[in-house]
Amino acid sequence: MKPENIMPATSLDETDRQIVVATQSGLPLVPQPYHAIAQQLGITAAEVMVGMRNMIDTGVIRRIGVIPNHYALGYKANGMSVWDVPDDQIDVLGKTIGDLEFVSHCYHRPRHLPDWPYNFFAMVHGHNRAEVEEYVRKIARLIGEADRGHQILYSTRILKKTGLRIGG
């Protein structure tokens, strides 16, 4: 199955691109952050704000706000739950499971048979593994008979963690 490039890539104009590069590691912590970015880029604050509003409308910016560190907040266990479910039920299941508050990422991904039979991924966060396992049982109950097998993969070590970056 081909990855559906679901949404057409929005082409960023040069100003948007500069805004992305200037803000991808964060907004300046000053009373007028958009003005500070404008000054840095040599454009007006209005241009920065219009550009960012447009990027929210087109979905290029998912949201603006704080990104909490799960681990620091006590959510020390994260389990990648992976499921083998029938392809024709996955959209319905995705909506249900994606709505659960303890799931942070929920995707349909390709199988790699025979090694990897799983096509549905839900990242589950809990304070400990017992909590993660309870959440996964809850997902299993919701999936019901469509669950042809599942596993939880825990991360044992962070090998690298950087934000996503686009070049300047």
Added chain:
Amino acid sequence: MGESMDELDRAIVNSLQGDFPICDHPFAEVAGRLGIAEQELISRIEALLQNGVLSRFGPMYHAERMGGRLSLVAMKIPDSNFEHVAEIINAMPEVAHNYARDHVLNMWFVLATETADEHAAALKKIERDTGYPVYDMPKIKEYFVGLRLTV
């Protein structure tokens, strides 16, 4: 870290996971909603970033909508070679996150490139430089991405 947060810190983390305004004085606007001074809000966010409760403050970008390609890639690496391969993978700027996981497929990373061609080239380079096959798992569909943490 999380344990030393007071009520105001919690209110900031809970209420600011999206919807930070785009206007001339956004901190003043949010501070008004929380009933605190603009500078207090700025200082609190600064402190929460410094002590690691927040990993970032600002816009969260959607890579694919910028034309980029994101993929989750898994590999099966023998223990004896694990550190060496991790070094090769981590050195690539296209690799954003890399995790060891307790499975036969024991290395999982996110590959981010600006184009499909670069994606294919990066996969090829990884297989050539490490000698192990990649299991490329680009998303076919996304149902949810986000955080709904209440602290």
